[in-house]
Amino acid sequence: MIVKMKFINISGPRDDIDRVTDLYLSKYEIQLESALSELKTVDNLRPFMEINPYREALAQAEQFTALLEDPEQVTPDTDLGLDGMFELIRNTSTDYQSLQEKKEKLKKKIEELRSRQLVIAPFRPLDCNLSEVLNYKYIAYRFGKIAVEYYYKMQKYLMEDLESIFVEGERDESYVYGAYFVSPRDAQKSDAIFRSLHFERIMLTDSYEGTPADAYHKLQREVNKNLNQIEELDKEAAQLLAARAPQIVAAKKRLEELSNNFDVRKMAARMEDNQEDYYILCGWMSEGDLEKFQADIEHDDKIFVVVVDDRETHFGAPPTKLKNPKVFKPFEMYVQMYGLPAHNEMDPTVFVGLTYSFIFGAMFGDVGQGLLLLIGGGLLYYFKRIPLAGIVATAGIFSTIFGFMFGSIFGFEDIIDAVWLRPIEHMTMLPFVGKLNTVFVVAVAFGMGIIILAMILHIINAFRCHDLGDAWFDVNGVAGLVFYASIVATIVLFMTGHKTPGGIVLAVMFGVPLLLILFKEPLTKKIEKRAEGMEESKAMFLVQGFFELFETMLSYFSNTLSFVRIGAFAVSHAAMMEVVLMLAGAEKGNPNWIVVVLGNLFVCGMEGLIVGIQVLRLEYYEMFSRFYKGSGRAFDPYTKTNKKKNTH
Template identity: 55%
Template sequence: MIEKMKFLSITGPKEDIDRVVDTYLSKYEIHLENALSELKTVQDLRPFVENNPFKDISQRALELSQLLSPDGEQSGHKSMTVSQASDLIEAIGNEAEELKAKEESLISKRNTLKESLERILPFTALNYDLSAILHFKYIKFRFGRISHEYYHKFEDYVYDTIDTVLYKCREDDEYVWLVYFVPDTISNRIDAIYASMHFELITVPDEYKGTPFEATKTLEDSMKAVQIELNDVRKQLATFLELKRDDLLSAKDRLESFSTNFNVRKLAACTRQSRNTFYILCGWMSHHDADSFQRDISDDEKTFCIVEENHENILSRPPTKLLNPGLFKPFELFIKMYGLPAYNEIDPTILIGLTYSFLFGFMFGDVGQGLCLLVGGFLLHRFKKSSLAAIISCCGIFSTIFGFLFGSVFGFEEIIHAVWLRPMQHMTSLPFIGRLNTVFIVSVSIGMGIILLTMILNIINSYRSHDPERTFFDTNGLAGFVFYAGLVLTIVLYMTQNPIPASVLLVIMFALPLAIMFFKEPLTNLLERKARIMPKEKGMFVVQGFFELFEVLLSYFSNTLSFVRVGAFAISHAAMMEVVLMLSGYEAGNINWLVVILGNIFVCGMEGLIVGIQVLRLEYYELFSRFYRGTGRAFKPYGKKL
């Protein structure tokens, strides 16, 4: 169902807008519209332009609250004014910033130490005092790395021909880390040779003491000390914020509320009357909220509200707010995926809830697996609040019901008696067709009933939207309904070997609706009293009408046969479980329960997914395409009801 809406225009002194929003509108769900767009006919309207003074302090409060532990309570309970909230956030923020500054300084120091450690770590095998190397006077040194390919080439062809001493420190799969020494007088030439071998120089600053191994130990000890100090600062910050948790969260909520309230000005308009300037707010409320709001402001001398009952006088379309019983609420997921219904359109949530669950159960009838879906979906919805899990649970109910009708429990068909029939075994004889599986006949019959129902819904929707063509002359309108209903009636009478209606009645049921659908465009023009009834190109009109009519007849046939898949999956489910039992050795009397369990899990998972997709396809293409537009816009409330 779609909740009924009222359009409200709220006005009062300009300086009073914050009080009104905070006192009244924050208590109710109101979908605000742009007042300048809605009130184009009102003279001297101008936008309500002011900078939000709460934006920065509200953002600061949010950032501070994000430093709190996520395990604690996430909302405050203290009542405070906006100025008190601002002062509180300033005080908490200043003290927290001092600790954050210490934290950032320690992090920077730790990163510097880590960088120094990573730089010297590859050279720990060099057992020589680094400070002595770094202060050589006549010998130059170079720390760096070279790839294996060029290192071997250097050793084989170059090393013995130049004046240099090379010390290999470490190697991995890709590089060799080394130190080479060279006399100062020829260092430029030797450096050029090493560079030609793709030697990558690593700068070692004058800050290390002892051997590289001793230097790494010193750096590691320094990093541990800095980390201990850093943990202590973080603990101080966490303890301080936890002590202020209730104050901080209360202030954050208050500032967020005022910041959001202030943003209402973007949708408000201002008008000047005599010496005073008034604000105007426009928006949609549910009937219940609108009545409560009017009662609330009845004694408020500064606030005025006008309710517009006639939606034809309003420029914007009413938003859609779905209101369905709890059992069908999860199926709103499928509605939102397709598109919300327009305000004057039928909400198909209950229809899709019933048909989806029913068709799923028909295609997946098994008591054991149905109960697993029921319980598993219920528990998942209970703990994870998943709408899809709730849908699975509803489908499990119908799977269990059809499991009793088909006499199947985890694929075993000897445990209980079939209340109705066995899908793979029951056959029915039909005139002209012969023997046919009963579930195919039933599934097609269900499909014809659903198609007729969707045609009725299309007539209602089209009538509400004042569309005479779709109401009376469309393939899913009144003409299409008469034709298809007549066809269904004739087939049922023929298959049950009952007398078929007289020829005159058949002409009325078939020929007349087809003629109306053929001439739907001229008939619509005539009904709407347009100047031109028939199109200019009459020859093209006839050809186009003929092929469209042919396509209509073909679509009736294909759409009806599309429901055969319902019976096909009912049979395939029984067949798959029969294969599982055969593989487990059930027929030989030596049953392997592990195979039975794994087979049930596989069938329940794989076929359940496929059946779910196929039923959704039937809903969207065979049901929704006939009557549902899904052109509504969501109801987006400014404030949430307390």
């Protein structure tokens, strides 16, 4: 069912808005609308221009909460006042930031050490004391790298002409690293030769001590030392937050509430009257919550509430909030997928729950597999609250019922007797048709009944919306209902061997409704006393109407035949299980139980999915399209506190 909504205006002294929001509005579900937009006829309205004072502290509290190991398991400390919360966040931020600054300094130092490591790393094979080499007075030295191909050329052609010594370090695919040593007298000549070989010099500072390998390992030890200090700082920060976790979690929760309450100002308006400053809030609230709210503020002289009954004074239709019995609650998902009902439309949730489960059970009738769906879906819905799991569980109940009707348990049809019939075996003799599978006949008859029921629902919805044209002359209105019901009655009388009405009666039963459908537009204008003329010529109107009537009659036929799939899937399910049992060798009396189990799981999963989709198709295309528009908008309570209530 759809919860009835009321539009209310709330006002009071401007500086009292936080108290009202925190004390009252946070306890009830209210969808706030922009007061500036809704109350355009009210003079002297202005927006609130205040900055949220809780947002910065809330952001820091959320940051600290996210750093806690398991904040969901922390019991909040509710003894903190508002000043205490701000002081807690401020002190925690200062202490935590101090640790982070130390950590950043260590990180920069590590980066510097690693950059020095990268410089010295290629020269680790050199067996020399760097502090001595870098201070040579009578020997010139050059550290650097040379491309591999030029290094080979140097060794082959120039080594005898070089008056220097090249000591090789590490090498990779592209370069050979090393250093050459030469007397200062020959340094200029050697430099020129090495430059011609594209030797790239690498400058080493005198900060390195010992051999290159010793210098590299010393730097690594310093890196590890700084990494250990960072690890200690992380532990210290974690201990700092853990010690204050109850206060931080409580502060985050409360600041979140206060911040959301303060943001109510975005939807509010200010009004100055006789030097007094007022706030105005407006929005939608359910009748039940409104009664409790009014009782709650009965003795509060600072808050004034006006219930607006005349919908013409505000914009937009009421939002939709659904409230259904728990067993049908999961089926709201299917309704929301199609579109929520408008406030003056019927809620089809119960209709969907009953028809979907019944049709699913008829198409998937098996005691064993139905119980699997019931147990599996029920457990998943109980622990995870997944709507689809609740739908599967409900469908499993009807699958079990139809399993008894068909006498099938995990595909075995010799364990229990069929209460009704075996889908594959039972046939019905029909005039001019001959033998036809009984479940096909019953499926079509059931479809006729469902289509008639959908038409009745359409008529009810049309009258509720005061749409007389749709109610009386639509293809799903009274005219369409009389036409289709007349066809159904005639077919039933003929198939059961009874006399059908005479030709004149049939002409009236079929002809008059079709004429009413054809002239729906002018008849609607007539009864609504509208004087608009026809947009197209009379001839074009009749031609267009004729083809639309022809399409309507085809749709009646095709929509009715769509329900044959119910019987088809009931037969195919039994046939698939016969194949599984045949593969398992059940006919010989000693089946392969592994094949039986895997076959049942496969059929249960694959066919269950297909059947579920086919039933949903029937719901949307053969039923919803006849009576349901789904043009409503969801009821969206403003505060997060209220949204959390809805999830429990």
